[in-house]
Amino acid sequence: xxxxxxxxxxxxxxxxxxxxxxxxxxxxxxxxxxxxxxxxxxxxxxxxxxxxxxxxxxxxxxxxxxxxxxxxxxxxxxxxxxxxxxxxxxxxxxxxxxxxxxxx
Ligand SMILES: Cc1cc2nc3c(=O)[nH]c(=O)nc-3n(C[C@H](O)[C@H](O)[C@H](O)COP(=O)(O)OP(=O)(O)OC[C@H]3O[C@@H](n4cnc5c(N)ncnc54)[C@H](O)[C@@H]3O)c2cc1C
Numbered sequence: 001x002x003x004x005x006x007x008x009x010x011x012x013x014x015x016x017x018x019x020x021x022x023x024x025x026x027x028x029x030x031x032x033x034x035x036x037x038x039x040x041x042x043x044x045x046x047x048x049x050x051x052x053x054x055x056x057x058x059x060x061x062x063x064x065x066x067x068x069x070x071x072x073x074x075x076x077x078x079x080x081x082x083x084x085x086x087x088x089x090x091x092x093x094x095x096x097x098x099x100x101x102x103x104x
Contacts, residue, residue, distance in 0.1 A: 001028075003036050065096060078103035 001016045013030075020029040021041065029035045049064035051057060063074050078084075078100045086093045 001030070001036075003038070065092065074100070075103055 001013045001018055003011045003013060005011050016034070017031045018028045019031045021027070022029070023041070026038050026041070027035050028038060028041065047066075049066040049070070051062050051064055061077065063070060063077070065071060065074065074096070084097065084100050086097050089097065
């Protein structure tokens with residue numbers, strides 16, 4: 001979470017998960033109980049990647065890519081496996097295919 005009070009009006013609170021917002025009082029509350037007042041609140045929580053529940057998709061051997069752990073899991077699998085199937089491949093999917101080809 002980033003909160004604007006410190007140097008350059010920016011404080012970074014790593015690992016601080018906001019679980020509650022009180023817009024009337026302009027307060028954001030963290031899971032651990034700490035609260036932060038604000039003038040303006042920007043919710044920029046990003047996205048998540050997931051394997052869609054498509055019938056027939058096996059429980060293992062199917063990957064999505066967002067975190068370094070995801071990348072390491074793909075890399076480990078790519079060392080053992082030569083054939084890949086890319087679903088919904090846009091720019092990053094195609095780039096990943098190129099990388100897997102080099103790892104295999
Ligand atoms: C493998 C990969 C490579 C990429 N490479 C590029 C690239 O080369 N160039 C490019 O332009 N884009 C790239 N992207 C896309 C880029 O990373 C995203 O578009 C960008 O990070 C989105 O920014 P964001 O701020 O919306 O979300 P995020 O970067 O996801 O940031 C959201 C943050 O909010 C935090 N958060 C979530 N919920 C809470 C909560 N309740 N309380 C407090 N904090 C919370 C999360 O922990 C996270 O730190 C890549 C993405 C991936 C997955």
